[in-house]
Amino acid sequence: MSKQEERIKEGTQGIGEEEDVLRLLALKRYEQPPEGFVDSVVVEFRRRRMAEAIWRSRWRIWWEELVERMERLQIPPIAYGATAFAGVICAIAILNWDEVGQTRERVVQVANPAPAQVVQNTGEVIQSREQGEGMDALRLTLHQSPMEILPTMTRTVMRRVVGTMPVSYPLGNLPPAREEDWGF
Amino acid sequence: MQDANELTDQQLVEQTLGGNPEAFEQLVRKHTNRLYGLIYNMTANHEDTADLLQEVFAKAYHSLRTFRGDSSFSTWLHTIAINKTLNFLKRRGRRQQVSLSEMNSGVESDPEFIKVSSKDNPSRQAYLKELQKKLNEAMLKLSPEHRAVVTMFDIQGMQHAEIAKVLRVSEGTVRSRLFYAHRQLQNLLKEYRP
Numbered sequence: 417m418s419k420q421e422e423r424i425k426e427g428t429q430g431i432g433e434e435e436d437v438l439r440l441l442a443l444k445r446y447e448q449p450p451e452g453f454v455d456s457v458v459v460e461f462r463r464r465r466m467a468e469a470i471w472r473s474r475w476r477i478w479w480e481e482l483v484e485r486m487e488r489l490q491i492p493p494i495a496y497g498a499t500a501f502a503g504v505i506c507a508i509a510i511l512n513w514d515e516v517g518q519t520r521e522r523v524v525q526v527a528n529p530a531p532a533q534v535v536q537n538t539g540e541v542i543q544s545r546e547q548g549e550g551m552d553a554l555r556l557t558l559h560q561s562p563m564e565i566l567p568t569m570t571r572t573v574m575r576r577v578v579g580t581m582p583v584s585y586p587l588g589n590l591p592p593a594r595e596e597d598w599g600f
Numbered sequence: 601m602q603d604a605n606e607l608t609d610q611q612l613v614e615q616t617l618g619g620n621p622e623a624f625e626q627l628v629r630k631h632t633n634r635l636y637g638l639i640y641n642m643t644a645n646h647e648d649t650a651d652l653l654q655e656v657f658a659k660a661y662h663s664l665r666t667f668r669g670d671s672s673f674s675t676w677l678h679t680i681a682i683n684k685t686l687n688f689l690k691r692r693g694r695r696q697q698v699s700l701s702e703m704n705s706g707v708e709s710d711p712e713f714i715k716v717s718s719k720d721n722p723s724r725q726a727y728l729k730e731l732q733k734k735l736n737e738a739m740l741k742l743s744p745e746h747r748a749v750v751t752m753f754d755i756q757g758m759q760h761a762e763i764a765k766v767l768r769v770s771e772g773t774v775r776s777r778l779f780y781a782h783r784q785l786q787n788l789l790k791e792y793r794p
Contacts, residue, residue, distance in 0.1 A: 436731075436786075436789065437735075437782055437785045437786055437789060438754060438782075440731060440732060440735045440789075441735070441750065441754035441755055441785075442754060442755070443732065444637075444641065444732075444735075444754075444755045445637065445755050445756065445757065447637060447640070447641075448633065448636075449632070449633060449636045449640075449646075449649075450646075453632070453636070453650075454629055454632045454633065456650075457628060457632050457650070457653055457654070457657075458625050458628050458629055458632075460650075460654055461625065461628050461654060461657050461658070461661075462625065464654060464658060465621060465658075465661065468658070477662055480659075481663075484683065484687065487687045487690070488683060488687075
């Protein structure tokens, strides 16, 4: 019999101050689950294990692990809101990424029939990958009004130049004459 | 061949990992009573305890590969049990107050308890039972974290260092939580002294 158990037995003769609480708490270690409880736990565990073996996926295990870790971190609810907000912003940015590309393409196409007015030609020639083939890019500032109700917008667009003449063809749409050598 | 009851926890873990799930059932048998004491003293509800026990063993079974043997299997199980129980108590929070009538303490029917208290007169025995009831009530007034250290130290007889490992806090924190919890229990039980 341990010292503490002896103390419990002795302690029932008289209740003191702090010792009271400790003796009472130590008595609680005699509490046992109902009879047959262990067997029922084993049987239920086996039943669940069999059932889980069929549907439990690695993804679910990972998710449960994550949820448990998050709960353990005691993150304030506002942090979840901030994370969700950041997620929405990221999603919008990713979705707009494509649109940005399309808009640029559209500007080039719109600019091709010259609806925009060149108000500033910086004369800055930006080297392009095709420099060796005689292709440069020139930075131009254009005025264009996509909608009449909106004020005129100023944009800087890239236009390809051949020699001193700016052309609006994207690389893939160069006229055949530029793609093929002269035949004579 | 070695009897399953004689196998150590580590051997049973190895057998389970080796593809013998029945070995894990031996571990369940070995540790159920102790984990029951831990969880029951924190939840004060038998059904919740039974459900949590299943969750604990399921989690242990699926995470068995992560058990590296740095601590004993029992400590590792206690860590899972404490985390599950604390999370459960947080979820339950105040929306479900446990009434004393739900607390089905088994101590009265325990032969050891009867032997211990039979040395005294019947009125003393009745008083002790009443005090146990009040103690249960006082325990429920502690925060889950304080209840956890009291349960592990005073009821389960675990050492400060082991409790610190289970709760992933320093030993100093364990000691201070114990001190505070004892003081609180003393105050709550003050009026029931003879």
